[in-house]
Each structure stands twice: as structure tokens, then as C-alpha cells.
Amino acid sequence: MxxxxxxxxxxxxxxxxxxxxxxxxxxxxxxxxxxxxxxxxxxxxxxKEREKKILLQEIKPDLKEKQPTPIQFVEDDSILAQTQDDQYLHTKGFFYLFHKIYASTEKEVSVHDPKFQWMNLVNIEDRPKFRGKPMRIRGTLVDLKKKKFQGDLAQERGLDDVSYWQGAIYDGEHIYLFAIADFPQEYPQKDTVELVGMFYKIWVYETRVGMKKHEPFFIGKKLRFLEEKEPxxxxxxxxxxxxxxxxxxxxxxxxxxxxxxxxxxxx
The missing domain is CATH 1.20.58 (Methane Monooxygenase Hydroxylase; Chain G, domain 1)
Known part of the structure; x- marks a missing residue:
């Protein structure tokens, strides 16, 4: 019991x-x-993946894409010294930095100073000394468009009618605008990217709703697509x-x- x-x-x-x-x-x-x-x-x-695939079909490089035939690149610091933070994007400094990208190897353009960050660009007086200096940017790719070089300044450097890609990266706090010379034929289905780009200027532009924005603009060779670890x-x-x-x-x-x-x- x-x-x-x-x-x-x-x-x-x-x-x-x-x-x-x-x-x-x-x-x-x-x-x-x-x-x-x-x-x-x-x-x-x-x-979103279907929309992305459609977009990528539109912006990916064409197999018959015109290749750049730039003239020999010559360093000229005075061009960047004359660059101003304004609404004009396609200036001599823009094509000068792209010409430098085409004349450099991927290893050369990947060298950067890890101490060079967003805060270095806050002080207006210090910006001129950072023009042309590479910065590493990592974040979410939020915009990307395919464009072509046009105009006399492009012709002077052998870049007329050559494609490039322009977009934006958001790192959780700031927007970084950029333009790159190369883009993969097969686009990895990833949104997290890294770019080592040379600082060009603070570009002043107007959004679709009429707001005036001031964002840093960088010019680089290509994006590096990173694995997304977060679910x-x-x-x-x-x-x-x-x-x-x-x-x-x-x-x-x-x-x-x-x-x-x-x-x-x-x-």
C-alpha cells in the first residue's frame, strides 16, 4: 500500500x-x-527576388559593351583641389578619378586607411585634403543604376559611351553614394556589399519629393558582395x-x- x-x-x-x-x-x-x-x-x-532579377537583367554588362580606351593617366592634384561640394556631378574631378580607377589594378584601389571614416568628412575645412583618398564602406545596397559616360570631358579621357554603375549604400546610419567602373556579369543575390572608393565630393542633389540632400560621393572599381549571416x-x-x-x-x-x-x- x-x-x-x-x-x-x-x-x-x-x-x-x-x-x-x-x-x-x-x-x-x-x-x-x-x-x-x-x-x-x-x-x-x-x-523582391523576381524584381531584382528583372532589374539585374537590365543593368548587367552587355557582352558587346564598349570597352574604355583611356589615354595615359597623369597625376594632377590641382584637378581635385578645384573640386567643390555642389550639385554638379560630372566635373573634371569625376572623370579624373574614373580615369585613375581604369589605370589602377584591383589590388591598388583596395588599399585604404581604416581610420578614414564618415566623421572625417564632417568638418568642411578638412574635406579638400580627403578628396581622392580611399574609404572602405560596408552596408546594404539600396540603389543601383546603369549609366554611360557622355560629353567632352569623357571624350578627353577616352571614356565616351562607356558604361558605369551608380548607386547608394546604407550602413544603418548614413547614406554613401558611389559610382563604379566594373560590375559582375552574374550578379550575386546578396544585398550586403563592401566598397573601397575614393572620396570625390559632398554631392548636393534634390530628391523626387523636392528635398535637398547632401551626401558623400565615392568612385571605386567594383563592389564586393558579402554573405548575410542574419536570418x-x-x-x-x-x-x-x-x-x-x-x-x-x-x-x-x-x-x-x-x-x-x-x-x-x-x-
Missing amino acids: EQAKDLALSQKERKHIAVLFFLALFCLFGLLWLSTFYKQNRVQVQK KGTESLNYLFIFFLGILLILVLYNTISDKPKIRVKL
Whole structure:
């Protein structure tokens, strides 16, 4: 009788089992609820991927693309010294830096000073000494367009009708505008990029809604596409939900086992 009494579930243990049962139901309904948002998110992601593929077909390099035939590059610091922070983008400094990019190897243009950052450009008086200096930029690619060099300044450097790519990178705090000379034929489906670009100017431009913006503009050779390590969309919510629920289940189960009386068998 005493052994049977010890084996019987106590009221506290029955409560623990009930808690486990309701937690399991909560987990099931929670996952079903999150799955709706997950499916919606996946549909949105797939839609964006299709839109991205269409965009990339439009901006990728043409196999018959005209190749640059630039004249020999000659260093001329006076060109950058005359560059001003204004609304004019395609100035002598713009084509001078692109000419320098075409005349440099990928290894040469990747060299940069890690101390050169956004804050160095805040002081207006210090900006001239940073023109042409490479900065490493890392963030989300938020805009990208294919363009062509046009005009007398492009012809002077053998770049007339040659394609280049212009876009924007957002690092979570600031927008960096850029133009690059090369772009991969097959675009990696990644939005996180890194660019080592030479500082050109603070470009003053007007947005579509009429707002005047002042953003730094850089000129580089190519983008480097980085792997995205963070889970996208509501997948992170699923992981978080399962993680905390698992901890709760383990704690309740441990408490149930530890509180259960040991069986005593009398001989």
C-alpha cells in the first residue's frame, strides 16, 4: 500500500503535467500563427527576388559593351583641389578619378586607411585634403543604376559611351553614394556589399519629393558582395519562440522530476 501511494502522482505533479500540456498547445498554436506571417514574408521575399532579377537583367554588362580606351593617366592634384561640394556631378574631378580607377589594378584601389571614416568628412575645412583618398564602406545596397559616360570631358579621357554603375549604400546610419567602373556579369543575390572608393565630393542633389540632400560621393572599381549571416524576416521570430519555449519546458520538467518522491520498497 505504501509503495502504491508513493507511485501515485501528487497534486503538484499533476499541475506540472497540466502546465506542460498547455505549454505544448501554446507552442503548437504559436507556431501555426507565426507560420502565416512566415509564408507572407516568403512571398514578399520571392517577389523582391523576381524584381531584382528583372532589374539585374537590365543593368548587367552587355557582352558587346564598349570597352574604355583611356589615354595615359597623369597625376594632377590641382584637378581635385578645384573640386567643390555642389550639385554638379560630372566635373573634371569625376572623370579624373574614373580615369585613375581604369589605370589602377584591383589590388591598388583596395588599399585604404581604416581610420578614414564618415566623421572625417564632417568638418568642411578638412574635406579638400580627403578628396581622392580611399574609404572602405560596408552596408546594404539600396540603389543601383546603369549609366554611360557622355560629353567632352569623357571624350578627353577616352571614356565616351562607356558604361558605369551608380548607386547608394546604407550602413544603418548614413547614406554613401558611389559610382563604379566594373560590375559582375552574374550578379550575386546578396544585398550586403563592401566598397573601397575614393572620396570625390559632398554631392548636393534634390530628391523626387523636392528635398535637398547632401551626401558623400565615392568612385571605386567594383563592389564586393558579402554573405548575410542574419536570418531574414520572421524566421528569427520562430527561432526565438522555440528557444524560450524549450527553456520553459526544460525548467518545468526538471522541477517535476526533482520534486517526485523516491520509491521506498520495504522488504
